[in-house]
Amino acid sequence: MALIDFQGVCVDFPVYNASGRSLKKRLMLVATGGQLNEDATGVVVIRALDNITFKIGDGERVALLGHNGAGKTTLLRVLSSVYAPTSGSGLIQGKLGSLIDISLGIDPEASGLENIYIRGRLLGMSAAEIKNKAPQIVEYSELGDFIEMPVRTYSTGMHMRLAFTISTTLRPEILLMDEWLSVGDEGFKHKAEARMKEMVQSTSILVVATHSRELAMNTCTRALWLEHGKIKMDGSSKEVCDAYFGPVAS
């Protein structure tokens, strides 16, 4: 049983190195990011998420929509419990996996195989588990003998293929993504697409931040529209997409 339950979650970022405070105040009028405020001691505070309340249950596929700076990435980070809410409370039940930065922890000087171990460890796999899965990962990523070479000798595509394969080995109950992952050349792309679909299917909850109507409509069942750190709309993906992107001209 996977569950995400957020009750009035707020996230305030203090900005200690903001010297031009008056300039920042003026920026309040320009409405791109969250809301800028000052706390009692005069430190500039950015309210990135404001009173977010929602509940996501088993089987839901949720798209996070919103302009740049609306709070999508921050919300994903709160979901992955990197940021603790400044106020409010959240409950996350279920094994969490994130495909937000799949290259995290990859050391360019180490060989592909060593990187499978480092990255696998970071993702919480045990040494035995990685040892079991390493041959599959090597085979799937189609790197062949290059797996023994330092990653810095890889092309960008090969690098991404390796990172992608390691990260998609896990089967979490709650999956967080920032846009759909698409890697490799034409041949690998199809394989990767199938693997992503399979991974998404096996998770109970998917939360994906996206700018793509297609993704929100086809993969997701529900959408949250964030604006200035608040939920502007919460509903079925069709309803929200029609409101956010405008109705489809049929």
Add this chain to the structure above:
Amino acid sequence: MLSLIHARRTILQCEIINAFSLDVVRMSNSTDLGYKDVHLAICRYDLAGTLGWQDVKQRYRRSKLGPFWLTISMGVMIGALGLVFGGIFNTPMREFLPFLAIGIILWVYISTVINEGCTAFISSDAIIKQLPLPLFLHVMRVIWRNAVILAHNVVIIPVLFLVFLKPLELVAFLAIPGLLLSTLTLAWVALLAGVLCTRYRDLTQIVASVLQIAFYLTPIIWMPGLLSGRRSFFFLEMNPFYHLIEVVRAPLLGSAPTLTNWVVSAALALVGWIITLWVHGKYKNRISYWL
């Protein structure tokens, strides 16, 4: 028997947390003691080990001698300092060089752990902002990395003992609990420094300067016997670094550390950890915001 059961339970708890560490997360801005974070980090010691090893390997990836370059440069430094200061203080080399070598090797370990502890969170910001790993793990990584380097440098000590035909006495084994006790203290200093330096970035520079001064105030390149009376009280008994070094150095040089050395080292570890756990518990949720 009771303690055995308790120990078993702790191991079991560790396993459970390891397997399901992310299964239920309750988030709020409430503060608790930093104990849980430290416990979770210790349960994942293998990850800290992997990352720490990786750091050492990365630094020496394309060199033939690898980390033994550290040993060589350390050996050269000890030799040079030994010649100069042994001459100045007019101390026989057979006595001075082992003293100096052990002191400097320990000092490099102590000061690097503290200095790198200051940036433990800052330099791991990419990981901290992506993965909900226990924060103390990043401090453990710093400690492990430096313990590996220490192990490389330690090679110099038996070589010196051989060269001067100085016997290693049985009391030398006391250096092992001594080193563990010192490391226990270093761990909280590094964690506390990490938390505070992430919030106040200037502190990193202040810590570095203080450590530089402490190097000269602590008997490492000069022998404690040179001081007497009130001076000896201020520079030795009141100097925490002296006790941290002495619990390791004294046994290696053939005498047990004094009771004061042990008591001060143990008290430092105990009191320091209590304060640090309190501070860490209060601010650990803020660290990712400060990065």
